[in-house]
Amino acid sequence: MSRFSPLEWPVFRQLRSGDVLGRGPAVESPRTKAMQSRTATADRMAQSVCPFCAVGCGQRVYVKDERVIAIEGDPDSPISRGRLCPKGASSEQLVNNPLRQTTVRYRAPYATQWQDLDRDTAIDMIADRFLEARRRHWQDVDEHGNPLRRTMGVASLGGATLDNEENYLIKKLFTAAGAIQIENQARI
Structure with a gap:
């Protein structure tokens, strides 16, 4: 280890290098010079x-x-x-986060335990329930014969964590399915 010299003090380095305000490399310590960003080692x-x-x-x-x-x-x-x-x-x-859920979890009605489902099974279950609710609550015309072509059995509540494109697609999907109860948490 080399012996420390008073000539290496930052104020002397400032004067020698012309960095009178002490905003350049003259005031950097060897430890600071050896530091690198935590992102510098990223692949x-x-x-x-x-x-x-x-x-x-x-x-x-x-x-x-x-x-x-x-x-x-x-x-x-x-x-x-x-x-x-x-x-x-x-x-x-x-x-x-070690507590992050990475699988689809499902709890059957009246069950006390959650179970893991594969993604395709979960998507099929959601689609079946969506279509059944749409079919069961479909309103084609009102009592005067005016066309309604809507369902009251499906609603959507979006979240502010979705970006504009996702909200646009959700709005299009639910409107095409006949849902009229479409809201977003950001407006509530």
Whole structure:
């Protein structure tokens, strides 16, 4: 280990290098010079959108060894220009939380335990129930013979974590199915 010299004090380095305000490399310690960003070791970076609200702030997702190591604001995003709110800044915890559910869970009526379902079975169950509720509560005409062509057995309550495109597609799907009770949590 080399002996420390007073000539290496930041104030002397400032004067020697002409960095009188102390805003350049003259005031960096050897420890600071050796530091590197936690994202510098990432295998790759993917651009994404924050999942928390419909604003659509851009994110940079850094991955190392097929695991998300950091999520930061994307400076190339015209919406957020590299900034994230506290929720967006903590979204790395969504993917790395050990309590995160990664399977479809189902609890049958009157059952006391949850069971895992494969995705295709769950999708089929949802589709069957959707179509049955639509069929059972379909209203073709009112009491005066005026056309209604709607169902009162299906409703949609969207969330603010969906982006505009997802909400647009949900609105189109439910309208095409004849549902008229379509709302979004952001308006309530």
